[in-house]
Amino acid sequence: MDIPANILIVDDDRDIRTLLAEYLEHNNFRAFVAADGSGMRHLLEKEQIDLIVLDLGLPGEDGLQLCRWLRTKSQLPVVMLTARGEPLDRILGLEMGADDYLVKPFEPRELLARIRNVLRRHQPSVEGESREAKRILFSTWTLDLIARHLLTPQGTAVMLSGAEFRLLKIFLQHANRILSRDQLSILIKGHDADPLDRSIDLQVSRLRQKLEDDAKSPSLLKTVRNEGYILASTVRLEN
């Protein structure tokens, strides 16, 4: 028998919380509940959660912010609950990166089906090796996702700081797309940037140095004035 997966439900409506929790428990999950962001964080530390069901319309920190925050911290799968009329696309898109969503009102068994589906996608490693890429090859470089450093064309390692690694990984995940400073800021820090924030520029500059990419005529990390930055290269995953 399967070890039941731990599901954390974050919703401010007490009735919904308990209803869903009971339903999930009946269907062989372990359910935890939280009413807001701080409760969520608390339980994330205490328990080993496998999936989060997150209401979009929370008071205080809303689900959107929380989802971004989660994404900067972990790979934890997220199923969003939204009221009718939300901009569905963006929830699943770049900016937020939820894995699935449901429009309220919904039938509990539909949530069940979607949870199972997301879990299936996220732990496909039933047999043998995981599907996760362990390295990313681009241009003449390799980013080692396990060791968290760069490999030069010659194969020597270049250390990256945490922020540099995350930034580069994000660029590689969205290769050949223009990423605005706001998007980068959200993907890295979980919140958008102040208008005068230059920290992204600085990180890009530092990354360019490590990539030996001259800012005067960069071949990899290009500037798009008024828009943001773009990593220009084909990219290959490898494990």
Next chain:
Amino acid sequence: MDIPANILIVDDDRDIRTLLAEYLEHNNFRAFVAADGSGMRHLLEKEQIDLIVLDLGLPGEDGLQLCRWLRTKSQLPVVMLTARGEPLDRILGLEMGADDYLVKPFEPRELLARIRNVLRRHQPSVEGESREAKRILFSTWTLDLIARHLLTPQGTAVMLSGAEFRLLKIFLQHANRILSRDQLSILIKGHDADPLDRSIDLQVSRLRQKLEDDAKSPSLLKTVRNEGYILASTVRLEN
């Protein structure tokens, strides 16, 4: 410059087929329709389909059988349409392996969101083949859309600034059509130009220099007095 994804809709209800097809076409997809399994198979051979939207309750061979059959043949992503009350779980489960599903009735934009999501998962920009053109060939030049530079007939790279690249891309997207300064301004900056705005002219002038196109008798970027500019050349996409 995306090559639109090809979506095949399989549903026995003619109204739904055409409605969805039109909606998808409006949203930058190419839509194909079939009423049953044999129509589906026919189109799969003839066209290069990227995703299938499959009604569960087809007469004859039902969606379930078709989905299984598809799974034995290919990795093609499938979004199922189900009537209320179907055993949702099993649709997504191992047995059938659909990637997502929607319960009828649903809003078209929800289908759109789910299609985009499934496509995003199935062709992460990071690995597989992209459906974006990677270069544009025109006259004797090549515009490399990934590296964002020009290639001379001899194959050496000419760097373009952000604005130059965007402008040239727009001209190529609308090759052999007169583009007014207002149109260009809107396409580049998102708002139309002041009457006295000379910035477009200047950018065109700079672009001509890089294209070695003499303004006195331009062969590529021609001036149409009182109208705007036109890029005169056949254009070919390539990836």
Next chain:
DNA sequence: GGCCCTTGACACATTACGTTACAATTTCGC
């Protein structure tokens, strides 16, 4: 050909970006 108007081009203003130095913050070893 002369006039008007549009466009091309140069100089310079403006703005966004890159980089350096240093301050603030976090991380890590003890």
Next chain:
DNA sequence: GCGAAATTGTAACGTAATGTGTCAAGGGCC
């Protein structure tokens, strides 16, 4: 916990890209 080292953010200034003003060149119309 404490202090040192590394990382990250802030401020300031230099530099490159882009927009504005001006004027001259050239086409079209009479």
